[in-house]
Amino acid sequence: GTLQPNKVKYIIDKVTLIHAVDRYSLLKEIEKQAAKRDLEMPVLIQVNIAKEESKHGFEVEEIDEVFNTLKNVLKERNLLCGVGDEGGFAPQINDAKEALELIKEAITKSGYELGKDINIALDVAASEFYNEEEDIYLLEGVKYTKEELVSYYQSLVDKYHIISIEDGMAEEDYEGWKLLTSKLSNIQLVGDDLFVTNKKLLQKGIDMHIANAILIKLNQIGTVTETLETIKLARDNNYKTIISHRSGETEDNYISDFAVGLNLGQIKTGSMSRGERLSKYNRLLRIEEQIK
Numbered sequence: 326g327t328l329q330p331n332k333v334k335y336i337i338d339k340v341t342l343i344h345a346v347d348r349y350s351l352l353k354e355i356e357k358q359a360a361k362r363d364l365e366m367p368v369l370i371q372v373n374i375a376k377e378e379s380k381h382g383f384e385v386e387e388i389d390e391v392f393n394t395l396k397n398v399l400k401e402r403n404l405l406c407g408v409g410d411e412g413g414f415a416p417q418i419n420d421a422k423e424a425l426e427l428i429k430e431a432i433t434k435s436g437y438e439l440g441k442d443i444n445i446a447l448d449v450a451a452s453e454f455y456n457e458e459e460d461i462y463l464l465e466g467v468k469y470t471k472e473e474l475v476s477y478y479q480s481l482v483d484k485y486h487i488i489s490i491e492d493g494m495a496e497e498d499y500e501g502w503k504l505l506t507s508k509l510s511n512i513q514l515v516g517d518d519l520f521v522t523n524k525k526l527l528q529k530g531i532d533m534h535i536a537n538a539i540l541i542k543l544n545q546i547g548t549v550t551e552t553l554e555t556i557k558l559a560r561d562n563n564y565k566t567i568i569s570h571r572s573g574e575t576e577d578n579y580i581s582d583f584a585v586g587l588n589l590g591q592i593k594t595g596s597m598s599r600g601e602r603l604s605k606y607n608r609l610l611r612i613e614e615q616i617k
Contacts, residue, residue: 394435405417410573422481447490450492451474490505496518515567516539517539520540538559543583566591581594
């Protein structure tokens with residue numbers, strides 16, 4: 326039958342366009358890489374705008390405003406504005422807090438309020454800085470135990486209104502995941518490397534009560550059938566689902582249809598630059614035109 330707008334959820338990026346009742350939620354990725362390469366922590370922005378204030382459909386214009394304001398903020402500090410594989414800025418900066426401060430400034434200069442209009446999410450990729458032999462995390466030149474890393478995340482959550490953390494612990498650090506989930510279950514805790522769209526690994530996570538959301542990548546598990554089985558398992562156990570692009574992308578925009586058709590609620594598809602990322606946004610806009 327015909328899709329009803331008030332029953333459909335969308336998410337564009339690292340959009341996340343969520344249309345839920347009278348709210349739009351837009352998740353947008355701004356990628357950051359520290360000068361010290363022990364950390365690559367993409368930063369995501371979620372924007373909530375009341376439906377009655379909507380002028381530009383999925384609010385792509387609003388999130389684009391923040392993206393371009395951030396570019397100006399970087400230029401003011403003589404920081405490079407080149408973009409990474411997924412279209413986000415990759416300036417040479419010192420640490421995650423500096424990145425978050427830059428984004429906070431861009432949000433404010435765009436006329437939005439952090440924590441009210443806009444929230445931030447992190448993709449930490451903790452497996453990249455985990456030392457399994459020593460069982461420690463080497464982040465920005467500092468060694469963290471599991472407990473110390475969780476405390477660090479908590480400080481970021483409190484100061485920068487973080488609403489989601491992806492891969493906050495290494496993929497096989499189940500003890501760390503248990504700790505993280507027990508301490509920060511009030512926000513979205515996403516497993517990407519942890520689950521790799523695999524229903525057996527997701528079932529293991531469910532049984533261990535770790536994480537509360539899963540990243541879905543069609544070509545990671547290999548087939549649509551397996552992807553659907555993983556999504557069903559997640560939903561049956563109240564895990565949120567986020568369909569995602571990959572770093573190596575084309576202009577194929579099928580995941581936009583997949584996200585809307587399955588009412589997944591969230592989609593990661595890159596920043597506001599590079600044609601292979603923007604194609605997903607454009608497809609979501611076309612879908613919105615069809616269901617209005």
